[in-house]
Structure formats: structure tokens, C-alpha cells
Amino acid sequence: MKGNVIKYDRDNIDTDVIIPGQYLKVHDYAELATHAMEGLDPDFHSKVKEGDFILSGKNFGCGSSREHAPIALSHSGVKAVLALSFARIFYRNSVDGAFLLPIEIEEDAYNGISEGDEIDIDISKNEIKNLTKSQTYKMKPFSEIIGKIIEAGGLFNYKP
Amino acid sequence: MNIVEKILARASGKSQVAPDDVVFAKVDKVMVHDVSGPGVLKVFDKLKNKGVDVSKLWDPTKVWVAEDHFVPSAEKISAENIVKLSNFTKNYGIEKHFKYGMGQYGICHTLSHEEAMVMPGDVYVGGDSHTNTTGALGAFACGLGHTDIAYVLLNGQIWFKVPETDYFKLNGKLPDHVMAKDLILKIIGDIGTDGGNYRTMQFGGTGIDEMTVESRLTLCNMTTEAGAKNGIVESDQKVVDYLSSRGATNARIFKGDDDAQYANVYEYEASEMEPLVAKPFSPENIAVVREAPSVELDKSYIGSCTGAKYEDLEAAAKILKGKTVKIRTEILPASISIYKRAMENGLLTIFLDAGVTVGPPTCGACCGAHMGVLAKNEICISTTNRNFPGRMGHVESETYLSSPMVAAASAVTGKITDPRDL
Numbered sequence: 001m002k003g004n005v006i007k008y009d010r011d012n013i014d015t016d017v018i019i020p021g022q023y024l025k026v027h028d029y030a031e032l033a034t035h036a037m038e039g040l041d042p043d044f045h046s047k048v049k050e051g052d053f054i055l056s057g058k059n060f061g062c063g064s065s066r067e068h069a070p071i072a073l074s075h076s077g078v079k080a081v082l083a084l085s086f087a088r089i090f091y092r093n094s095v096d097g098a099f100l101l102p103i104e105i106e107e108d109a110y111n112g113i114s115e116g117d118e119i120d121i122d123i124s125k126n127e128i129k130n131l132t133k134s135q136t137y138k139m140k141p142f143s144e145i146i147g148k149i150i151e152a153g154g155l156f157n158y159k160p
Numbered sequence: 161m162n163i164v165e166k167i168l169a170r171a172s173g174k175s176q177v178a179p180d181d182v183v184f185a186k187v188d189k190v191m192v193h194d195v196s197g198p199g200v201l202k203v204f205d206k207l208k209n210k211g212v213d214v215s216k217l218w219d220p221t222k223v224w225v226a227e228d229h230f231v232p233s234a235e236k237i238s239a240e241n242i243v244k245l246s247n248f249t250k251n252y253g254i255e256k257h258f259k260y261g262m263g264q265y266g267i268c269h270t271l272s273h274e275e276a277m278v279m280p281g282d283v284y285v286g287g288d289s290h291t292n293t294t295g296a297l298g299a300f301a302c303g304l305g306h307t308d309i310a311y312v313l314l315n316g317q318i319w320f321k322v323p324e325t326d327y328f329k330l331n332g333k334l335p336d337h338v339m340a341k342d343l344i345l346k347i348i349g350d351i352g353t354d355g356g357n358y359r360t361m362q363f364g365g366t367g368i369d370e371m372t373v374e375s376r377l378t379l380c381n382m383t384t385e386a387g388a389k390n391g392i393v394e395s396d397q398k399v400v401d402y403l404s405s406r407g408a409t410n411a412r413i414f415k416g417d418d419d420a421q422y423a424n425v426y427e428y429e430a431s432e433m434e435p436l437v438a439k440p441f442s443p444e445n446i447a448v449v450r451e452a453p454s455v456e457l458d459k460s461y462i463g464s465c466t467g468a469k470y471e472d473l474e475a476a477a478k479i480l481k482g483k484t485v486k487i488r489t490e491i492l493p494a495s496i497s498i499y500k501r502a503m504e505n506g507l508l509t510i511f512l513d514a515g516v517t518v519g520p521p522t523c524g525a526c527c528g529a530h531m532g533v534l535a536k537n538e539i540c541i542s543t544t545n546r547n548f549p550g551r552m553g554h555v556e557s558e559t560y561l562s563s564p565m566v567a568a569a570s571a572v573t574g575k576i577t578d579p580r581d582l
Binding site: 012014016017020021022024025026027029039040058059062063064065066067068085087088089092093096097143144145154155156160 | 182184194195196198199201202203207212229230237238241287288289291303304305306307308310311319321353354357358387389442527528529530533546548549550551555
């Protein structure tokens with residue numbers, strides 16, 4: 001899975017900046033996408049392209065249980081978020097709803113990948129290739145259940 | 161096993177579970193509100209298009225519904241969501257729907273205890289992150305997203321990884337003017353906003369035994385801000401009495417085993433606690449009130465599932481009695497039952513005499529939705545739970561989180577004020 005990276009070099013990107021509370025009443029996915037990241041980066045909607053990835057630090061998606069957060073990112077075209085760690089509900093919503101891949105990375109990938117880099121994520125090998133910089137990093141493997149739900153295409157397709 | 165392991169073992173039909181086991185747990189109660197309800201219906205629409213039967217819920221008697229985030233409706237999308245919610249409960253035969261303008265209603269996490277919706281030992285899930293609140297009744301209470309709640313509504317169960325449990329022990333009784341909110345802010349300051357991620361935060365010790373059920377609810381409520389899967393207090397006679405007084409006939413004491421294991425134990429001495437605030441823009445950004453920045457406040461907000469229970473209003477009234485507020489102050493009781501008790505016991509008169517505006521139960525400005533959101537550069541002290549950028553309104557507004565006593569004392573002076581100094 002190849003794409004370009006939008007990097008937010010910080011920890012604790014919370015759901016209130018991913019999709020501000022005033023839009024919780026909105027359930028039109030395309031409209032939610034127009035407000036993605038509005039609390040932090042008002043230019044996000046104009047710069048994000050189909051197939052892009054977000055890269056950020058620790059505790060990405062902390063805060064509320066709003067599924068609006070992975071929905072807004074996913075319907076903006078974001079296919080994966082790479083972060084040093086994730087808040088649990090964002091992680092779970094991303095996987096169970098099959099909106100995007102939450103990929104846990106180590107410091108080498110976080111520091112090595114820059115804004116705009118093209119990377120290739122291979123979840124079968126737990127590997128991330130930085131095509132711009134010719135570097136390779138390991139991603140943390142998914143746990144067994146998460147791997148199976150991703151493979152099934154979301155919780156409703158998963159047979160326990 | 162500890163209490164959470166015992167609950168998840170029982171719910172998944174196993175004799176034993178341990179941290180990191182993945183289980184499918186049967187759910188005893190599930191809640192949706194006017195944000196997660198329409199979100200779940202959207203998931204139902206997607207499923208229907210794929211040929212999945214969504215015409216019946218697994219058990220409508222185990223489902224309850226609250227109207228809290230966008231009520232009273234400020235504009236038409238919110239109003240339409242309320243209509244959707246009414247159609248949902250009607251079409252699926254859900255009887256427990258607390259509607260605004262029709263008697264008891266309020267913030268979902270407040271109704272969970274005011275209306276005794278959840279019992280000790282239950283697996284309780286809700287379409288809201290602060291579902292953790294209700295763990296104070298001795299239940300496994302956990303917030304989930306729309307897809308997971310839709311799955312529960314159709315299948316009656318959901319997967320969980322059995323969490324590791326950290327035990328927070330409070331020795332001794334909190335001093336006067338120090339509230340449960342101060343303790344949980346202290347803990348979040350110590351462990352950080354990801355310090356409880358994927359974990360259970362359990363509270364115990366003599367200080368917790370001494371605490372009212374409502375104070376324990378404040379502790380569990382803000383475990384969400386440490387990222388915890390759930391917060392919990394083992395139920396005792398206080399919980400059983402509390403639930404019985406609200407009409408429950410089946411409340412029983414439920415505890416972990418004597419040899420329960422915990423990943424970490426943290427100890428706090430109650431006598432060392434003092435009033436705190438969380439400065440912008442994170443609940444972990446803690447300062448002692450007496451050392452807090454000397455900012456000119458624009459507003460004091462006493463509301464939300466965290467800080468507008470009856471005991472919270474009583475604490476604010478103690479401070480505000482005979483005083484006049486210096487800044488815009490809003491108090492929104494978290495449910496109609498609390499509102500009524502506050503009226504009967506004279507709290508509302510104290511508030512109104514002090515110049516406070518008393519509003520209806522709503523999540524309102526806590527999540528920046530409506531009913532008192534902040535303008536650019538405005539600074540608010542608030543009994544709510546989060547202060548991320550833009551949480552309560554404009555992205556360049558600022559929120560300090562505090563106890564109801566600190567928010568009330570600060571309302572009187574216009575500066576962040578320790579209630580002991582008033």
C-alpha cells in the first residue's frame with residue numbers, strides 16, 4: 001500500500017481537533033470529511049489526497065468515542081495512520097469499522113519519515129519502506145484478533 | 161481474579177480469564193444517545209445494503225436511550241437527530257427512552273446511576289467515551305464507537321481484550337474543600353493522558369470506602385481522560401443502598417477475589433491532597449490552585465456528567481451562598497431529578513441570588529456543541545472533563561478544569577481561586 005505522508009510532529013492528537021464537537025450532529029460522511037483535522041490544521045481538507053497517510057506521535061486519537069474521527073479521515077482519503085501509539089477507542093473504531101489501518105511504529109520510522117515522503121506499507125511483512133529516502137522500518141505487528149478483523153474487512157465480516 | 165476479570169469471565173462463559181485473553185462478552189446493558197444513536201443507524205443502513213438483517217435487536221429490554229448532547233435542539237440537524245432517535249426506539253420496541261421535555265431526562269452517564277440502569281457485576285457498554293463513569297457502581301462499563309454498538313445491538317456480545325488492572329489506593333478521608341475531582345486530576349497528572357490506555361483503573365482503600373457513590377462516579381468518569389478502557393470501584397453496601405433508593409430490587413455486592421492480582425498499585429495519602437486545576441490544553445497539565453496562573457476569567461461553567469451531579473451542585477452552593485458572581489456563570493444540573501432536588505432544597509435560589517444562570521440538563525458547551533460555547537480568547541473554568549484546543553468552543557479559547565468548589569469560588573472572584581481562601 002503506497003502513499004504520501006502528512007506529518008504532525010506532536011503527541012496526543014485528540015478527537016476534538018480531528019473532528020470538532022460541533023460536527024457530532026453530522027452523520028453525512030462526505031460532509032464530515034470536509035471538517036477533518038479542522039481544529040489543528042484548517043488546510044488539511046485542501047491538501048489531503050486519496051491514498052495519503054498521516055504520521056504522528058504518541059496517543060493518537062485520544063478523547064472521545066466519536067466514530068466521526070476515523071470516518072472523517074477515511075472519507076478524506078486517508079488509508080492509514082502511523083503513530084507511536086493510539087488511544088484505544090480510535091484504534092478499535094478504525095479497525096472494527098474498517099475505516100483505516102492504525103499502524104504502530106517505532107521511533108526510527110517516526111523520526112525517519114518526513115512530510116511528503118512516499119512510503120510503502122507491507123502488513124504481511126510488518127514493514128514500511130520509505131521510497132523517498134530508501135529506508136526501511138519495522139511496524140509493530142497487529143495482535144491476533146486485530147489482524148483477523150482487518151483481514152475480514154471489519155467486525156461484521158469477522159466470524160469468531 | 162480481580163473484579164473486572166470476574167465480570168468478563170462470567171460474561172464470556174469461562175471459569176477463568178487473565179489479562180490479554182480475548183473474549184466475546186455477553187452484554188447486560190447498552191446505551192445510545194442523540195450522537196451515537198444516529199451514528200448506529202448509519203451503520204445499520206450500510207449493513208442493510210449488504211443484505212444483513214437489521215430488522216430486530218437482540219434484546220430491546222437491555223437497550224436504553226438518552227437525549228443529551230444537542231438538546232434542547234439549537235438548529236434543524238439536531239432536531240432531526242432527535243426525531244431519528246424517537247423513530248428508532250419506536251421501531252425497535254425500546255421502552256427506556258429518556259426524552260427531554262417529557263419528565264426525567266439528562267446526561268446519559270448521570271441517568272445510568274440516577275435511574276439505576278446498571279447493576280454491580282454488569283457488562284455495560286455505551287456509545288460514548290465517558291461510559292466509564294458507571295464503573296463506580298461495580299460494573300464493567302466501557303465506551304465504544306458506532307460500529308461496535310451496532311454489533312452489540314444485533315448480537316448481544318462484543319469482543320474485549322481482558323485489560324491489565326492498575327489499583328489506585330486512597331488512604332484516609334479527603335480534607336474539606338478537596339473533592340474527588342481533585343484526586344482524579346492528581347492521578348491523571350501523575351500517569352498522563354495515556355497512562356491508563358487499554359487498562360482498567362480500579363479505585364480502593366479507606367478513602368474510597370469513605371467516599372459517597374457520587375464522588376466515586378467522578379473518579380471513574382475521568383479515567384477516560386487517562387485513556388483507560390474502564391474505571392471501577394468494587395460495590396459495597398453504599399452502592400446497594402444508593403441503587404435501592406432509586407428503585408432497583410436486584411442490586412447486590414460484587415467484588416473481586418481476595419487474591420486478586422493488579423499490574424501496579426499506586427498509593428495516595430488523602431491528607432496531602434489539595435484543590436487542583438488542569439491548565440489548557442490537556443487534563444494532565446495539572447497545577448495546585450494556589451499556584452495557578454493569575455488569569456482573568458470570563459466564565460465559570462458547572463455542568464456535565466463529571467461535575468453537575470447533586471453533590472457537585474451542593475458543593476457549589478456552599479461556596480456561592482450569600483455571594484455574587486463576578487463573571488458569567490452557568491450551572492446546568494445533569495438530570496431533571498437532580499434539578500428538582502436542587503430546587504426543593506433551595507440550591508437554585510442560592511444560585512439565582514448569586515447571579516448565576518441555571519440551564520437545562522445538556523452536554524451543551526462541555527463538548528463545544530451549543531448553550532454557552534466560548535468565543536475566541538475567552539477563558540473558562542469548568543467542572544467538565546476535557547480542555548483540548550476548541551473543546552468548549554473557539555479553538556483559541558482556553559479551559560481550566562476544576563472541582564465544583566473551585567469553579568464556584570473562581571466565579572466569585574473572577575480569578576482561579578482556592579475555596580479555602582475565599
